[in-house]
Amino acid sequence: MTGHRAGEIKGWRLRRFESPWVNPKLFWGAGLLLAIVALGIIGRAFWNLDLAFTGAAPLKLPPVGFENLRGQEGAWIHPIGTDGSGRDMLALIVIGAPNSLFVGLLASLIGMSLGIFLGFSAGFIGGRTDDVIRVVSDVMITIPPLLILVVVQSAWGDVSLTMMALLIAGFVWQSPTRLIRAQVLSMKQSGYVQMARLSGASTMHIMFREMLPNLVPYLFGSFIANVTTSIVTAVGLEVLGLGPQRIPTLGRTIYEAINAGALIQNLWWWWGIPTLLLGLMFIGLLLVNLGLDEVSNPRLRKL
Amino acid sequence: MGRIPRSYLLNRVVTLLLTVWIAATLIWIIPRLSPVDPADIMLGRMAAGAGAVENADQILERLKANFGLNDPLVVQYVKYIRNVVIFDFGLSTATFPTQVSTLIARALPWTVGLMLLSVVITFFIGNALGALMAWDRSPKLVRVAIPAAMVFTSIPPILSGLLLMWILAAKLRWFPLTGAYGLTVEPGWTWGFVQSVIHHGFLPALSIVIVTFGFWALGMRGLMITVQGEDYVTLAKAKGLRPRYILYRYMIRNAILPQITAFALKIGLLVAGQVLVERIFAYNGMGKLLYDAILDQDFPVIQGVSFVIILMTAVSVFLVDLVYPFVDPRVRHDGGEA
Numbered sequence: 001m002t003g004h005r006a007g008e009i010k011g012w013r014l015r016r017f018e019s020p021w022v023n024p025k026l027f028w029g030a031g032l033l034l035a036i037v038a039l040g041i042i043g044r045a046f047w048n049l050d051l052a053f054t055g056a057a058p059l060k061l062p063p064v065g066f067e068n069l070r071g072q073e074g075a076w077i078h079p080i081g082t083d084g085s086g087r088d089m090l091a092l093i094v095i096g097a098p099n100s101l102f103v104g105l106l107a108s109l110i111g112m113s114l115g116i117f118l119g120f121s122a123g124f125i126g127g128r129t130d131d132v133i134r135v136v137s138d139v140m141i142t143i144p145p146l147l148i149l150v151v152v153q154s155a156w157g158d159v160s161l162t163m164m165a166l167l168i169a170g171f172v173w174q175s176p177t178r179l180i181r182a183q184v185l186s187m188k189q190s191g192y193v194q195m196a197r198l199s200g201a202s203t204m205h206i207m208f209r210e211m212l213p214n215l216v217p218y219l220f221g222s223f224i225a226n227v228t229t230s231i232v233t234a235v236g237l238e239v240l241g242l243g244p245q246r247i248p249t250l251g252r253t254i255y256e257a258i259n260a261g262a263l264i265q266n267l268w269w270w271w272g273i274p275t276l277l278l279g280l281m282f283i284g285l286l287l288v289n290l291g292l293d294e295v296s297n298p299r300l301r302k303l
Numbered sequence: 304m305g306r307i308p309r310s311y312l313l314n315r316v317v318t319l320l321l322t323v324w325i326a327a328t329l330i331w332i333i334p335r336l337s338p339v340d341p342a343d344i345m346l347g348r349m350a351a352g353a354g355a356v357e358n359a360d361q362i363l364e365r366l367k368a369n370f371g372l373n374d375p376l377v378v379q380y381v382k383y384i385r386n387v388v389i390f391d392f393g394l395s396t397a398t399f400p401t402q403v404s405t406l407i408a409r410a411l412p413w414t415v416g417l418m419l420l421s422v423v424i425t426f427f428i429g430n431a432l433g434a435l436m437a438w439d440r441s442p443k444l445v446r447v448a449i450p451a452a453m454v455f456t457s458i459p460p461i462l463s464g465l466l467l468m469w470i471l472a473a474k475l476r477w478f479p480l481t482g483a484y485g486l487t488v489e490p491g492w493t494w495g496f497v498q499s500v501i502h503h504g505f506l507p508a509l510s511i512v513i514v515t516f517g518f519w520a521l522g523m524r525g526l527m528i529t530v531q532g533e534d535y536v537t538l539a540k541a542k543g544l545r546p547r548y549i550l551y552r553y554m555i556r557n558a559i560l561p562q563i564t565a566f567a568l569k570i571g572l573l574v575a576g577q578v579l580v581e582r583i584f585a586y587n588g589m590g591k592l593l594y595d596a597i598l599d600q601d602f603p604v605i606q607g608v609s610f611v612i613i614l615m616t617a618v619s620v621f622l623v624d625l626v627y628p629f630v631d632p633r634v635r636h637d638g639g640e641a
Contacts, residue, residue: 139322142620144571146578147609148329154597154605155334229572232459236579239461240597254465258583263465263473264480272469275462286457 023294029287032280033101040098043090051078051088052095052248059086063269081269083253084260089273096250097277099161100231106165107230111172112223118173119180120207123188134181137174145171145229146236153242161244168233172226179222180215187211217296224289228282235278250274311628319621326613327387330606331380392607397599403607406592411611413483414588417504418577421511429516430562433523434555437531440546456517461579464510468583471506478506481585507584511577522565526558533557563630567623571616578612 043049051057061082064074074081080089122133149167153159159167187193196210237243238251239258257263257271367373374382386392392403435441472480484490485499530536531554539549581590589608596604 135318135321138318139325141568142322142571142617143326143613144575144616146575147612148326148333150593150597151330151605151609152333154600154602155337157337228457232572233575235459236461236575239579240582240594242597258465263469266473268469271465275465279458279462282457282459282462283454286454 021295023291025287025294026291029284029289029291032284033288036097036101036277036281036284040094043094047090047094049091049095052091053087055082055086057082057086057088060084060265060267060270061086063089066269068267069265080273083270084256084262084267087248089269092248092253093250093273093277096248096253096274097281099247100234100250100278101281103161103165103168103234104227104231106162107168107172107234108223108226110166110169111226111230112176112219114169114173115176115222116180116212116219118177120184120211122177122181123184124203124207130181133177137177140171141174141178143171145233149233149237150240150242153237158245159243161247161249164234164237164243165230168230171233172230175226176219176222179218183215183218184211187214217292220292221289221296224285224292228285228289231278231281231285250278312625315621315624319617322617323614324384326617327384327610330610331383334602334606335376387610390611392610393603395596395601395604397596397601397604403603406604407589407607407611410587410589410592410608413586414577414581414590415615417507417511417581417586417588418574420504421508421515421577422573424508425512425515426519426566428512429519430523430555430559432516433520434527434550434558436520437524437527438550438554439531440550453517453520456514456520458514459579460511460514460576461583463514464507464580464583467506467510467513479503483587503586507580507586510580511573515573515576518569519562522562523558526561527554530554530558560627560630563623563627567620570619570623574612574616 057078058072059082060068060070061072061078062068062074063080064076066081067073078088078090080093082088083092118133118137122130145168148171152167153164193206193210196206201210234243234249235251235254238249239255241252241255243249243251245252251274253274254271257267257274260267260270262268262270372379390404390407392407394400395403395406398406432445435445468480472478479485479502483500483503484496485503488496488499490496536549536553539553544553577588578590578593580586581588582594585591589612592604593608595601596608
């Protein structure tokens, strides 16, 4: 009996090694991110989101089971309390949390597409095109996006969520471009690409069918890293009081909480819940990235 | 130029100048593409302060003339670039008529001081921990505990800052909540002032250190794993050298070099993170200046601060690039004839 079970466990271990995609870090990271998306979807179905826009409730109400400085107890009408102007915290985060993730994914997706296009152009065409792309990406990679975007948004006033994502995308194409360019340059010399070229395959075919699949692990890592950078930049803008003004975002909620002195007044739920959600989001992204690293680099799997 | 080949130096200098020029140009173009007119906003502020403004049209014209907004765009641009070169960003509109450069000069030492402190601490702690994680002789506890703690290092410093502020400043009252020095001490080189500065700077620095060392540790771990498999490490072990000696002289020394390059790419994000930390701690640096300027819609200050921070970043990257060939003699920048 025991021998049989030991064999089973051994077999399972073996299978886990055979398929690197069954990776605990990847699993938990993706789980955390999906949970945040689920919060948005389920929240929209079961909670009245108008509460995020109307300040009808008592101000600074604590979550259920706690008491605020005025001795008010939390009530189930507002399970995780209200903010300084009586808006429901649950409604705020149901709208805000998926939006942060959305900005990050959209900006990173656009940046990645630009990066693939520019990286392949630079690596393949070479010459003057390569020089220009290389120099511009070298230059742009040292400019912190937050500071240019501060100028953009303070000059342009209110922006929509999509507009913010587009603006951030203008600063996250450099690292994929550099990465792909370097890989393309080394792959161009490899046997299978030479083979494909000799057999008369079109440039498009070589780029997208022969080379791109080999880049996937790098691209995933770079994509996730850019999602993190984009969300950090978006939250940074929001905490400085910029970013979308008409829809609630996690960063803006933190901004309002700090300005109202929520830290001294011990209104921890007001700034703490958005902070916690953002923290979980970043941890989820990190785990996914570490998991992908282990998938593509077996040497790291030891730990 | 000693050991730095001229072509490499030229290349770096051109990249630096190009970065600064592009940043300055972006900062100049963006407000001009905006549908909102800065002069209108200033007038709006005046109206908000003084009720109805008489002769609004005339004032608007004077303002535009003073700011040179009626000149052709090319003239404006040339004037702007000439002013940027001598760090003249005009006058602050919120604290009129203070020079923007005066405000920046006042804030800059605080930012640079805090940054140097946190970056140096982070770099040492991060690389040491990363090396220990990958070393086959380090205690088991180190190898298990650090990766677990490192999960939290993906968090931007503004979030850790809020958390530390709440626990250590608001709850326990061990550290002051905001500011760069106490209101009761006189700025100057006195022991009381220095003490107050350290006391106030501890939390902002800690919130940066706590979330950035993991980046170095992770990178170092990966590099150490690669170095471990190298022939020279095997040879050193076979020679019977002490494990500690191998760790310091053979492994860390070789693994740390790519970390320095990674550092150059990370500077921009570090700077942006610190701006936000300064904002939540109301620390007297560039971050607070920027935040106050955004609140007041003080365009000249926003532009000046953004430009100076980008300049700082570009110069730091340039310096790291210059130092690198001295640290790593294997790197030759001119194709091998140096």
